[in-house]
Amino acid sequence: MRELFLLEPDAEDAGWQDRALCAQTDPEAFFPEKGGSTREAKKVCLTCEVRDDCLEAALFNDERFGIWGGLSERERRKLKKRAV
Template sequence: MNEDSVASWMADGACRAYPPNTFFPSDGVGVDKARKICATCSVTAACLEYALQNHIDHGVWGGCSERERRRINKRRRIAVRAI
């Protein structure tokens, strides 16, 4: 993703209406709150893909926690090896 495309989807994100710390929670309740916001967003796929491609290991991106993104990346690595 180039900087222009990142800026484009970020400008459309539902997260823009909330403080950034909303998406960097320290507990499960905070993760659930962030996910609910992400569920209303039209750019979750681009957001998640950005976090996966850039190995972002903190916060909620595209509705997924750090742990969920690690699992997705692990499944992708396994799938690539199987080809």
């Protein structure tokens, strides 16, 4: 996996959101209440073809809420910390 958080999202592939599986499912699953399950959202992410693009955008934009690229905010924070 490339150093996602150091790269600006690819401008040529800005349409990745249109191919995201989450766009075809219940958005509430990707923004659970505190302590809520993230299992269903992460299951969708596992088979999504744009998972890496999603994670890259979330890291670049410092997304604080929700499941992005199959990771929770806490998991994204840990990923950034390990890479520094």
